[in-house]
Each structure stands twice: as structure tokens, then as C-alpha cells.
Amino acid sequence: MTRAAPLLAVRQLRRHFPVRNAFGMLTGAIRALDDVTLDVRPGETLGIVGESGCGKSTLGKTLAGIHEPDAGQIVFEGEDISQLRGGARGSVTQRLQYIHQDSGNALDPRWKIGRSLDEPLAIHTNLTRAERGERVREILAAVGLPRGHLDLYPHEISGGQQRRVGLARILTLQPRLVILDEPTSGLDVSVQAMVLKLLRDLQERFELTYLFISHDLSVVRVMCDRVGVMYLGRFVELAATEDLFARPRHPYARSLLSAIPQIGGRRVTDTFALEGEPPNAAQLPSGCRFRPRCPLAAAVCEVREPELEPVGEGHSAACHFADGAGESR
Amino acid sequence: MTGSLLLEIDELRLGYETGRGVARVLDGVSLSIGRGRIMGLVGESGCGKTTLARAVLGILAANANIESGGIRFDGEDLLGMDRRRFQREIKGRRISFIPQDPYGAFNPLFRVGDQIMELMKWKSPRRAPGEKGLGALMTPYPRARKKADREEALRRLEEVQIPDPERAFGKLPGEFSGGQRQRLMIAMALMTEPDLIIADEPTTALDVTIQAQILKLIKGLGATHGVSVLLTTHDLGTAYEICDDITVMYAGQEVEIAPVETFFAQPRHPYTVRLLESLPAPGREIHEIAGEIPSLVEPPSGCRFHPRCERAKDVCRASRPPVSGALHRFRCFDPVPVPGDVEVPG
Numbered sequence: 001m002t003r004a005a006p007l008l009a010v011r012q013l014r015r016h017f018p019v020r021n022a023f024g025m026l027t028g029a030i031r032a033l034d035d036v037t038l039d040v041r042p043g044e045t046l047g048i049v050g051e052s053g054c055g056k057s058t059l060g061k062t063l064a065g066i067h068e069p070d071a072g073q074i075v076f077e078g079e080d081i082s083q084l085r086g087g088a089r090g091s092v093t094q095r096l097q098y099i100h101q102d103s104g105n106a107l108d109p110r111w112k113i114g115r116s117l118d119e120p121l122a123i124h125t126n127l128t129r130a131e132r133g134e135r136v137r138e139i140l141a142a143v144g145l146p147r148g149h150l151d152l153y154p155h156e157i158s159g160g161q162q163r164r165v166g167l168a169r170i171l172t173l174q175p176r177l178v179i180l181d182e183p184t185s186g187l188d189v190s191v192q193a194m195v196l197k198l199l200r201d202l203q204e205r206f207e208l209t210y211l212f213i214s215h216d217l218s219v220v221r222v223m224c225d226r227v228g229v230m231y232l233g234r235f236v237e238l239a240a241t242e243d244l245f246a247r248p249r250h251p252y253a254r255s256l257l258s259a260i261p262q263i264g265g266r267r268v269t270d271t272f273a274l275e276g277e278p279p280n281a282a283q284l285p286s287g288c289r290f291r292p293r294c295p296l297a298a299a300v301c302e303v304r305e306p307e308l309e310p311v312g313e314g315h316s317a318a319c320h321f322a323d324g325a326g327e328s329r
Numbered sequence: 330m331t332g333s334l335l336l337e338i339d340e341l342r343l344g345y346e347t348g349r350g351v352a353r354v355l356d357g358v359s360l361s362i363g364r365g366r367i368m369g370l371v372g373e374s375g376c377g378k379t380t381l382a383r384a385v386l387g388i389l390a391a392n393a394n395i396e397s398g399g400i401r402f403d404g405e406d407l408l409g410m411d412r413r414r415f416q417r418e419i420k421g422r423r424i425s426f427i428p429q430d431p432y433g434a435f436n437p438l439f440r441v442g443d444q445i446m447e448l449m450k451w452k453s454p455r456r457a458p459g460e461k462g463l464g465a466l467m468t469p470y471p472r473a474r475k476k477a478d479r480e481e482a483l484r485r486l487e488e489v490q491i492p493d494p495e496r497a498f499g500k501l502p503g504e505f506s507g508g509q510r511q512r513l514m515i516a517m518a519l520m521t522e523p524d525l526i527i528a529d530e531p532t533t534a535l536d537v538t539i540q541a542q543i544l545k546l547i548k549g550l551g552a553t554h555g556v557s558v559l560l561t562t563h564d565l566g567t568a569y570e571i572c573d574d575i576t577v578m579y580a581g582q583e584v585e586i587a588p589v590e591t592f593f594a595q596p597r598h599p600y601t602v603r604l605l606e607s608l609p610a611p612g613r614e615i616h617e618i619a620g621e622i623p624s625l626v627e628p629p630s631g632c633r634f635h636p637r638c639e640r641a642k643d644v645c646r647a648s649r650p651p652v653s654g655a656l657h658r659f660r661c662f663d664p665v666p667v668p669g670d671v672e673v674p675g
Contacts, residue, residue, distance in 0.1 A: 051536035158621050188373035188563060193607040193617040200615075215536065218566075222609040245611070259541040261566030263593050263608070269548050269570050272541040277506050 005078070006039035007177055007209050008063070008096075013037070013072035013082075015055075015062050019282050030281045032058040034233040035072070037308070040177065045203070045210040047224030047241070049217055049256070053281055054230040056213045060179045063211070064098035065089050076177070094124045097175040101182040104162025107154040113165055114150035121172050135172055142205060143168045143198060160191045164198065171206060179211045184219055196223060217260045221245055226314075229253045232281055232289045235308055239315040249317040252290045288320070296321050335524060335557045336362040336385065341398035343384060352625040354380045356581040356633070357398065357649070362525070362574075367551055367558040369572035369589075371565060373604075375622055376578040378561040382527050385559065387420050403524060422452045425523040427547075429530040431510035435502035442482075442498030445517060446470075449478040454522040478520075485516040489546060508539035515546060519554060526551075528560045532567060544570050565608060569593060577601050580623055580633040582649065587657040597657070597664040600634045632660070640665075 015033040018026055032055040040046050048056045061067045063074060065081070074082040081092050100106050107116050114136065121132045137147060143164040154162055170178060183199065184192040196219065202208060214220050220227055221241060228238040229250065237250040248254045255274040261267075276293045279285060285292050288301040300320050308318040343355040354377045362368045370378045383389050385400060387407070400407040402424065407415065428434045435444060450470045455477055486494035489512040502510060511531065518526050528547065532540040548571040551558050562568055568575050568589070575592045577585045577600065585598040596602050606616040620637035623629050631648050635641040640663045650660040 051538065160621065189565070189604060190373060190607045190618040193609070193615050196609065197615050197617055217537065218609045221611050222613075222615065255538060259537045261564075261570050263566060263569045263605075267570055268541045269545040272538075272545060274538050274541075277508050277539060 004042055006075075007042040007077065008038075008040040008211075009073070009075040010036060010038040010040075010063070011073040011075070013059075013062065013074065014070045015058055015067055016070055028282045031233045031284065032281065033062060033069075036233075036235060038228065038235070038238075040209060040211060042176075042209055043207065044225040045212050045223055047220040047227040048211065048213045048230060049215065049220050049227060050230035051215065051256075051278060053232070053278060055233040056215075056230050057181055058233075059230070060098065060181045060211065060213045064096065064179050065093065066098065090124070094173045095176045096179070097170045097173065097177070098179045099166065099170055099181060099183065101185055103166025103169075103183075104154070104159055106166060107162060107169075109154050111153075112150065113152055113154065113157070116154075116165065117150070117169055117172060120169060124173055136168075139168045139171050142171065142202065159187075160194055163187075163191075163195055167198065167202065171202065174206070175208070177209045177211065179213070181213045182215070183212070184214065184216065192219070199223070217257065229256065232278060232284060234289065234318065236290065236319070237315075237317040238308065239312075239317075243312070243315050249311050249315070249322040250290075250319045251294050251296050251321075253317075288318075333363050334361050335364045335403060336559070337399075337401040338381070338385070339399045339401070341381070341384065341400065342396040343380060343389075343398075344394050344396060345390070346392040346394065347626065350626045351394075353628060354393075354581050354625055355384070356628070358578070358581070358583050359652070360576050360583055360586055362557050362559060364524075364557055365551070365555045366573045367548070367560060367571055369568035369575040370559060370561045370578065371563065371568050371575060372578035373563060373622060375580070375625070377581040378578050379529060381578075382529055382559060382561050385525075386424060386426060386527055387415060421448075422454070422521045423523050424525045424527060425452075425518040425521050427511075427514050427518045427526060427528040427531045430534055431507055431514050432534070434514060435510065437502050439501075440498065441500055441502055441505070441513060444502075445482050445498070445520070446475070446479065448517060449482060449520060450475075452521045453478045453481075482516075482520055485520050486513070488519070488550070489513070489516040491516065507535055508543065511535060511539075511543050512546065515543070515550065519550060519556070522554075523556060525557045525559065528558055530562055531560070533562075533564070540567070547571060565605065577604070580628060581625060582633050582660070584632075584634065584661070585657075585659040587659075591657050595657075595667045597654075597659045597667070598634075598661050599638050599640050599665055601659075602665050603637075632662075 013033055013036045016029040016031050019028040019030060021027045036059060048059060050056045058067060062069050069082050072082065073080050076092060076096055084092060117136045118132055121127055121135060140147060145161060145164055149157060184195055187195060203210060212220065212224055224241050226239065227241050227244050228235050231252050237248065237253045245257060248257050259268055259272055274293060279292060287303050287305050291297045291301045306318045306320050308316050310316045311322045338358060338360050340357045340359055341355050342357055344351040344353045358381060370381065372378050395408060453474065455474050483494045486497060491497050491509065491512055505513065532543050535543060544567065560572060572589050574586065574588050576583050579600050585601045596605060603618045607618055609615060618637060623633060629636050630646055632645045632650055635645040642663065644662050650662045652658050652660055
């Protein structure tokens with residue numbers, strides 16, 4: 001199963017945002033995605049983690065067609081969709097869905113839940129009204145909401161239920177790949193637990209593949225099969241979740257993992273060592289992007305940017321010293 | 330003086346006037362903070378933790394109404410205190426504040442140094458009690474004090490590791506990153522030499538590596554300055570990192586208060602137990618808490634957690650449980666037993 005053809009293959013994807021000065025002249029670019037290459041396998045949950053500004057949301061939005069890539073390929077179900085526009089792209093959208101951070105808030109407050117759920121079907125399919133009604137009721141039951149909710153307005157249901165509706169809205173189109181952009185940020189832990197459980201149930205039931213974008217590593221750890229760590233527009237490490245958490249190879253991934261508070265374990269405030277903050281994405285350092293903050297930085301890091309290379313079975317990292325130098329750190 | 334307790338909140342009841350009736354957001358909350366201790370106030374949205382913090386700071390919204398109970402700070406009754414004295418000596422001076430959002434807390438149009446000096450003009454510990462003025466615009470800032478205040482401010486900036494404090498004084502807030510701005514906020518909270526700092530979700534808006542740096546800073550500074558901290562957070566991991574004691578609130582009631590190690594090792598209140606179980610952890614199933622947070626306008630009777638509690642009995646619906654325990658306090662008629670330990674109730 002792991003060797004099946006990827007559902008989504010991303011090759012050298014690039015998305016730069018222009019930076020202009022006060023006179024509107026181009027002065028540089030924020031390299032939000034810099035030649036990103038990635039495979040998403042059918043049925044898996046692939047986590048994308050990183051801090052604000054690392055490009056994880058830009059990746060999700062570019063894959064979903066919200067941003068246009070500057071260069072590179074996005075091959076979805078064997079078809080390059082990076083150049084598709086308009087109606088042709090619209091038909092892909094059905095099978096490749098994107099969910100916003102606050103999917104409940106995306107509901108129209110003046111529409112009843114039933115109408116919100118019907119809308120995507122009316123736009124994307126040729127089903128009759130009765131068939132659409134049938135599909136909506138089926139999905140509503142799948143996300144665990146009573147049928148009576150179809151006649152309520154968004155403000156009449158709780159935040160957790162709004163999220164369920166947001167999910168239901170995506171599922172009515174029977175997508176294959178769902179891009180979840182920070183699906184649990186801003187939620188209380190008990191509601192977060194509900195959402196995570198629901199996401200898992202739905203994945204099993206509808207054979208979904210998830211691209212799970214999050215800054216919360218403890219959530220990613222329980223939800224994802226594989227995890228990619230991004231830093232300033234690039235993947236620095238990509239591995240099976242267990243491998244990554246047990247043996248992170250890239251110094252940035254190591255710092256990131258060591259910053260998660262672990263209840264009952266050692267305290268991060270006693271051990272955490274990484275200094276500084278990510279540099280301005282418009283003015284990247286030469287060579288390796290992590291070099292100015294890296295404890296292992298050497299002369300070679302200044303000259304040559306490391307590529308994402310295999311360091312083990314299904315485990316790759318972009319570091320000149322990923323093979324074990326500095327292992328004692 | 331009451332020994333080592335700095336802040337004592339006693340059976341505080343507070344309601345917000347709303348269109349649908351009174352929302353009782355604090356329903357008889359009691360807790361106390363010792364000198365130099367960091368108290369974590371945890372709970373989910375709407376549990377009343379921010380309202381409690383605001384009540385202590387005296388910055389409640391206009392429709393809030395304290396119905397009964399008391400807040401004692403360093404042995405003095407805050408609620409009964411003369412308003413002008415409270416403004417001058419307590420609020421923003423002996424009790425200072427670190428906000429949740431370091432982006433919104435500065436005025437983006439004024440230099441950071443000017444904003445710091447504006448704070449020090451009014452809240453400096455060197456301000457003589459007799460120093461008076463004629464309204465905000467006419468009050469002079471004595472030159473000697475201004476110089477001393479400025480030096481003190483620069484020292485604090487250095488302490489929170491702001492590079493080149495002298496230059497930072499002349500920058501606009503927009504020139505600092507979120508993490509740096511939160512460092513500035515911490516420095517400002519320390520400048521007035523407070524006894525108590527109220528930190529409202531200070532790391533929620535920050536990335537995890539920056540969060541670790543900021544938490545380290547708060548913990549370290551709390552210790553070196555001997556300041557007590559009341560830290561509200563919804564993140565139990567944050568609370569574990571830096572708190573000495575933890576209070577859990579649910580729907581306006583405090584349900585459990587314990588020293589940090591005991592809290593995580595031997596939680597007694599069913600809500601605390603469920604809350605800890607709902608945290609994602611490797612190798613464990615995800616547990617949600619069935620049901621939803623109740624309306625505070627028509628809250629459940631007795632223990633407000635009873636509709637969601639599998640241990641609930643008739644007595645839980647009838648009345649709110651009294652406090653059990655001394656060092657480890659919880660309010661439950663049927664607490665979760667601690668393995669291998671038979672505790673005598675009392």
C-alpha cells in the first residue's frame with residue numbers, strides 16, 4: 001500500500017510574493033514556497049508542521065488553487081492541475097477540498113444549515129433536488145448531527161457543531177483529498193478532542209486522504225502517518241511520525257520537538273536552548289536557511305544549501321550533518 | 330498582615346447583565362496566591378478565568394456587577410478601597426498586567442520608549458505619594474524622577490534580552506516581532522515593581538519555540554523579583570511548565586486547586602480528570618468530554634459539571650459541593666479515588 005502511486009505529487013512548487021517599496025517598485029520577494037517537492041499517498045494523513053511564516057498555509061492554499069503557483073507541478077490523480085483555470089479547475093475542486101481554519105465561521109449567518117449544505121451540491125453536481133436532499137441528510141448523520149439542525153441558523157448551534165457543519169459541507173462533494181488548514185487552532189481541548197475523533201471517523205468511513213496543516217505538534221503526533229517539517233518555505237525534514245518524534249535529524253526539527261511541553265516529563269523551560277527567531281523571509285541568509293540559529297552550523301552551510309535527501313527508510317532531511325554528526329546534541 | 334498570602338479571593342460572585350438575564354460568570358470562587366508563587370488558572374473558554382483576572386485588576390466591563398464576596402490584596406480589601414487610591418497605588422502599579430496579544434497592546438504610531446515613559450510617569454514606584462497634578466495634560470514629569478525611571482526602564486529591557494535597549498526606545502512597535510513585543514510587555518509589567526503580575530494567556534499568540542523562550546523568561550523573572558504571578562491559560566502544557574499551583578475552573582466555579590505535581594499526578598475532580606484525558610497523547614485513544622459547556626444565564630444547579638459527569642448523584646444536582654482537603658482542595662461529593670491511597674474525607 002505504501003508503494004501505491006501517489007494521490008498527489010508536488011514537484012518543485014514555487015510561490016513567491018513580491019515585496020514593493022513605497023513607490024511600488026519591486027524590491028524583493030518573500031519566498032513562501034521555494035521548490036517544494038512532496039508526495040501524498042492515498043489514504044494517509046500527512047502532517048505539515050512549522051512556525052508562522054514557514055509557508056505551510058501557502059502550501060495548502062496553492063494546492064487548493066487559492067494561490068497560483070509561480071512554477072512547478074501539482075499532479076493530482078495523475079493529472080497536472082497546476083495550470084488549470086476556471087471550469088476545468090472547478091471540477092477538480094470537488095475531489096480536492098480545502099477547509100479553512102474556522103470552518104464554522106465560514107457559514108453564511110443568514111442561511112439555514114440545510115441551504116449551506118445544499119449549495120456545494122447545487123454548484124458542482126447535476127443531482128436533482130430530491131437526490132441532493134438525500135445526500136445532505138446522509139452526511140449530516142455521518143457528522144453526528146440530528147436532522148432537525150437543517151432548519152437552524154448558524155448562531156443557534158454551538159461552535160463545535162458549527163465545525164461539524166463545516167466538515168459536512170465539504171464531504172457532500174465526496175472528495176478524495178482534504179486539506180485541513182489548522183483544523184483545531186483556537187479550540188478548547190475537549191472540543192479539539194471531539195473534532196479529532198470526528199476527523200478520524202470520517203477518514204475511515206469515506207476513505208479520505210488528509211493533508212493536515214498544523215502548528216500543534218502534539219495533535220500532529222496522534223493524527224498523522226507521516227510528517228513534514230517546514231522552515232522558511234522549504235521542507236527540512238520528512239519522515240514517518242514515529243521516526244520523526246523518536247529520532248529527528250534536522251537541528252531545527254530537534255529544537256521544534258524539544259519545545260513542546262510534555263506534562264509529567266522534563267520541563268521545556270529548564271532545557272530549551274534555541275535562541276532567536278526566524279529571519280525575515282524576504283532576506284534569507286546564504287546557504288542553509290537555518291544557519292544563523294543552528295548549533296551545528298559550519299563553513300559548508302554558508303556556501304551550499306542542503307537538499308532534502310534520504311537519511312533512512314522513508315526518512316529524509318535537508319542538513320549537511322543529518323547523518324549523525326551532532327547526534328549527541 | 331496575613332502571613333504569606335498575597336492575594337485572597339473569597340466566595341466571589343459576579344454577574345454580567347445581558348439581554349437574556351444575568352449571566353453568573355463567577356459563582357462563589359475562592360482561591361489564594363502565596364508570595365512569590367505562580368498560580369495557573371486553567372479552564373476552557375467561558376469558564377470565567379479572564380473575568381476573574383479582570384476583577385482583580387479592577388478593569389471589569391460596565392455591565393459586570395460584583396454581587397458578593399471579597400478580594401484581599403496584601404491584607405487590604407480591594408473592593409472596598411477608595412477608588413482613587415486603588416487607581417493610584419494598586420492598578421497598574423502593585424498589580425500589573427501582561428496581555429494576551431502583544432500586537433494590539435502598543436499604539437502603533439508612537440515610539441516604544443515614549444509609551445514606556447508615559448507608563449512610568451504615572452505608575453513609577455518612585456512617584457511620591459504627594460505628587461499631584463492638574464489633569465493628564467498639565468501634570469509635570471519631574472526631571473530627576475524621569476531620569477531615574479528611564480535608567481530603570483533600560484535595565485528592565487536588558488533583563489528581558491531586548492538587544493540594544495537604548496535604540497529600542499526609539500523604535501516603533503511595528504519594528505519588533507511578536508516575541509520581542511511580548512518581551513517588551515513583560516519588561517513593562519516589571520518596571521512598576523509590582524507584587525503581583527496578571528498574565529492573561531501570555532503565549533497563546535506565539536509560536537512554540539518562542540513560547541518556550543517567553544515562558545522561561547516569566548518563570549525566571551518571577552523568581553528573581555519575588556513577584557507572584559496569576560497566569561490564565563487554556564493550555565495545560567503551559568501551566569505545567571511554569572506554575573507552582575494550578576486552579577481549574579469550570580463554568581464559573583473553581584473545581585480543584587493543587588500544587589502542580591499533585592495536580593497532574595493525582596487529579597481528584599472528575600472534570601479535571603476528563604480534561605487531562607482529552608489532551609492528545611501518543612499511544613492513547615482520544616477522549617472527548619460528552620456534552621457541552623452550559624449557558625451561564627441558566628446554569629445547572631449545584632455542581633455545574635453534573636450534567637456531563639458520569640459520577641453525578643442527586644446530591645450533586647441539589648447543592649454545590651463544599652471544599653475538601655487543605656493543600657489539595659477540590660469541590661466534589663464523589664472525587665475520583667487516588668490509586669493505592671485511602672484518604673479520609675475532611
